[in-house]
Amino acid sequence: xxxxxxSDIITQNTNFFLAFLIxxxxxxxxxxxxxxxxxxxxxxxxxxxxxxxxxxFTAAIVAMLGLLFMSLFNWIDLDMVYVNPTYLWSTIVGxxxxxxxxxxxxxxxxxxFCAAAIGKIxxxxxxxxxxxxxxxxxxxxxxxxxxxxxxxRGTPTLPEALGLKDGVVVLGIIxxxxxxxxxxxxxxxxxxxxxx
Amino acid sequence: xxxINPRVLLAMFIIPLGMILAFVPANTTHPYKxxxxxxxxxxxxxxxxxxxxxVAHMLVSKDPSLVLIDVRAxxxxxxxxxxxxxxxxxxxxxxxxxKDYVNQDLRYNVFYSNGTVNxxxxxxxxxxxxxxxxxxxxxxxxxxxxxIMNPDKPGSTSPNEEIAKxxxxxxxxxxxxxxxxxxxxxxxxxxxxKIAPRPKKKKVQGGC
Numbered sequence: 001x002x003x004x005x006x007s008d009i010i011t012q013n014t015n016f017f018l019a020f021l022i023x024x025x026x027x028x029x030x031x032x033x034x035x036x037x038x039x040x041x042x043x044x045x046x047x048x049x050x051x052x053x054x055x056x057f058t059a060a061i062v063a064m065l066g067l068l069f070m071s072l073f074n075w076i077d078l079d080m081v082y083v084n085p086t087y088l089w090s091t092i093v094g095x096x097x098x099x100x101x102x103x104x105x106x107x108x109x110x111x112x113f114c115a116a117a118i119g120k121i122x123x124x125x126x127x128x129x130x131x132x133x134x135x136x137x138x139x140x141x142x143x144x145x146x147x148x149x150x151x152x153r154g155t156p157t158l159p160e161a162l163g164l165k166d167g168v169v170v171l172g173i174i175x176x177x178x179x180x181x182x183x184x185x186x187x188x189x190x191x192x193x194x195x196x
Numbered sequence: 197x198x199x200i201n202p203r204v205l206l207a208m209f210i211i212p213l214g215m216i217l218a219f220v221p222a223n224t225t226h227p228y229k230x231x232x233x234x235x236x237x238x239x240x241x242x243x244x245x246x247x248x249x250x251v252a253h254m255l256v257s258k259d260p261s262l263v264l265i266d267v268r269a270x271x272x273x274x275x276x277x278x279x280x281x282x283x284x285x286x287x288x289x290x291x292x293x294x295k296d297y298v299n300q301d302l303r304y305n306v307f308y309s310n311g312t313v314n315x316x317x318x319x320x321x322x323x324x325x326x327x328x329x330x331x332x333x334x335x336x337x338x339x340x341x342x343x344i345m346n347p348d349k350p351g352s353t354s355p356n357e358e359i360a361k362x363x364x365x366x367x368x369x370x371x372x373x374x375x376x377x378x379x380x381x382x383x384x385x386x387x388x389x390k391i392a393p394r395p396k397k398k399k400v401q402g403g404c
Contacts, residue, residue: 058206068217071222078223165218167216167220167222170214174214178211
């Protein structure tokens, strides 16, 4: 059956419409769970609030369980699911830049738009920074292209790299995630902050 | 249930689900199949063909996106094959060892055999499995030899395009070891760099 768009069950336009609805839902949940507060996001780095870790690990687990069960029921062909290709060094450098921006700016790209939607001035400056960054990258692209597309590693996945079955890796990640949740709650007790 | 830690509650759900996935065998069937109607449409449109001129042009310009795949038997391949072609005998087309070649998203695979029957069958099989980027050399090796290696000289009254085409074919044929079909040194299949094993599907951008 799935993926819906690749199997031509829905058109590209329907796909965009669904993405639009999902995007609105995503933004709503981000905002209502407090992700538009940079203090809450920064809490991750100081240990007083680890909700970011919990939310993203939970999202990953839900997606993994969902996809594998759907594959098991023949609802989706995992071979047809797009896997982001790995360009090793550009990914590492990009991750460092993104992480630094996260700490300095107090938002990640998605949450900055959430915060801008509820009228936060600092988020508007952050978005300005995003566009400035896009502009610089685009203008400098001819210089960066070799690096950007270099060290291509195909589309490796954890189960392939470890030589394990998908399900075993999922179980492993679930256990690791629960360990991280426990460590996160420990950190919240250890470095509490009254108001943020 | 009231005082239960949400983390424990979550664990109670996801650990059993993870255990199920860890112990059931993975689903290896491919629900995606091209429908016969779609296949017919592809075949009728002739979109699966690369003409000999296109292939010759790519070969002469050393286009790295071209991968010629000889689907004839190994003995025939050793006797003669197109420059840079790799040999995937039709009988072993679906072996695991070739999966990275026939199911990839970086290059144009062009199947060829003596005629077009086996190459077309190879294309149909791979197309049915949902693999992209596979094509067929129009007319096969026979037509290749006829049109590129020994092109007919057009009459002196032919339009300029015909003469230009002939000139190109003649030049390409010589560059690619034509005339008497003498094997040139370029005809050893090089080791291709490893290519991405997964097909690139329509992009879905993620991120937070």
